[in-house]
Amino acid sequence: MKYRRMPIEEESPEQLGYDKIRYNLTESSVRDRSLRDLGIEVADMLLFYGDHAGHPGFREQLAAQSGAGVTVDDVLVTAGAAQALFIIATSLLDKGDHLVVVRPNYATNIETPRAIEADISFLDLTFEESWRIDPDKLMALVTPATKYVSITLPHNPTGVTMAEADLRSIVGRVEAAGCRLLVDETYREMAAGALLPVAATLSERAVSVSSLSKTYGIPGIRTGWLVCRDRELMGTFLAAKEQIGICGSVVDEEIAARAFAQRDVWLPEIKGFIAQQRRAVADWIAGEELMEWVEPQGGVVCFPRIKPDVPVDVDEFYRVLNDVHGAYVGPGHWFEQSRRHMRVGYGWPLPDELAGGLAAISHAVRAALTL
Numbered sequence: 001m002k003y004r005r006m007p008i009e010e011e012s013p014e015q016l017g018y019d020k021i022r023y024n025l026t027e028s029s030v031r032d033r034s035l036r037d038l039g040i041e042v043a044d045m046l047l048f049y050g051d052h053a054g055h056p057g058f059r060e061q062l063a064a065q066s067g068a069g070v071t072v073d074d075v076l077v078t079a080g081a082a083q084a085l086f087i088i089a090t091s092l093l094d095k096g097d098h099l100v101v102v103r104p105n106y107a108t109n110i111e112t113p114r115a116i117e118a119d120i121s122f123l124d125l126t127f128e129e130s131w132r133i134d135p136d137k138l139m140a141l142v143t144p145a146t147k148y149v150s151i152t153l154p155h156n157p158t159g160v161t162m163a164e165a166d167l168r169s170i171v172g173r174v175e176a177a178g179c180r181l182l183v184d185e186t187y188r189e190m191a192a193g194a195l196l197p198v199a200a201t202l203s204e205r206a207v208s209v210s211s212l213s214k215t216y217g218i219p220g221i222r223t224g225w226l227v228c229r230d231r232e233l234m235g236t237f238l239a240a241k242e243q244i245g246i247c248g249s250v251v252d253e254e255i256a257a258r259a260f261a262q263r264d265v266w267l268p269e270i271k272g273f274i275a276q277q278r279r280a281v282a283d284w285i286a287g288e289e290l291m292e293w294v295e296p297q298g299g300v301v302c303f304p305r306i307k308p309d310v311p312v313d314v315d316e317f318y319r320v321l322n323d324v325h326g327a328y329v330g331p332g333h334w335f336e337q338s339r340r341h342m343r344v345g346y347g348w349p350l351p352d353e354l355a356g357g358l359a360a361i362s363h364a365v366r367a368a369l370t371l
């Protein structure tokens with residue numbers, strides 16, 4: 001493995017220091033919650049080694065919400081979706097092995113295969129094509145040697161998603177090709193429209209990954225999961241998890257189980273808030289002649305850009321944004337894209353903070369014009 005730090009982590013708000021940020025538009029989750037918000041008391045929790053596959057009650061809940069055909073044995077709890085992605089990549093790939101990944105993407109989906117020195121074919125999504133994943137273009141990159149195809153739905157950093165028919169078509173073609181499909185579903189429950197099925201319910205060749213970090217605003221308990229109905233592969237995933245850390249934190253998993261049990265109350269509230277915040281960004285962009293976007297269809301991030309014909313000093317833009325306004329976004333280079341693009345997270349800031357951050361972007365673009 002050849003590890004290197006990713007800009008998205010090195011320059012993340014928690015590494016920079018939350019106290020230095022006035023308008024935080026970098027987050028890709030809803031606002032963080034406390035144990036008190038959740039009504040959870042931990043004083044009597046016994047600190048034993050937990051079930052290696054994860055808290056059984058939590059896995060049962062996850063299996064039940066995943067949909068038809070998923071049982072508790074098809075669910076592995078992991079330290080965040082990030083660990084699930086690591087387990088999958090290191091289980092399926094050796095140096096030189098081929099995979100197909102969409103780009104831009106959440107950085108780990110690209111960086112772990114790179115650290116393994118795998119042979120990556122990218123499907124480069126574009127603003128001009130509305131960041132759409134075209135199933136034909138994606139599957140044209142598959143060769144007989146391909147180990148897996150990796151997509152993220154809804155997508156990070158654009159918030160774009162896919163029609164269910166396209167997902168089913170990709171699943172069918174992956175099966176025919178004899179490779180596997182990884183679907184990073186971390187934002188699945190935050191779709192603006194109908195929820196896509198959990199990909200693992202569609203095929204034994206599909207692996208779904210998700211997490212409590214984004215939708216539920218509890219990334220600090222580092223709890224995610226993967227779902228897969230291929231029992232042999234699940235054995236490999238469990239072996240990987242055991243070598244990384246034997247089992248997960250029993251405290252984290254107990255909190256996760258109790259938090260997830262409240263989701264019927266939380267989800268409508270969260271989705272209502274996100275919809276309201278998304279409208280605020282849509283209103284801003286409609287009145288902002290120097291910027292454009294592809295409207296997101298899910299999640300809590302979007303990926304607007306400074307219009308191509310606007311002459312701007314991009315470094316000056318970020319300097320003014322960060323140093324003058326104390327406003328932060330996810331700059332394009334976090335996603336291997338031009339820095340004229342920026343990821344704007346609209347689910348974490350409160351309405352006033354979002355409005356202040358968007359106004360700061362408008363001001364910083366004008367301050368950096370090179371006319």
Ligand SMILES: Cc1ncc(COP(=O)(O)O)c(C=O)c1O
Nearest residue numbers: 080081082106156186211213224
């Ligand atoms: C698409 C996607 N997958 C996975 C993760 C990792 O999340 P976590 O490890 O906190 O569950 C993130 C975090 O930003 C993400 O955006």
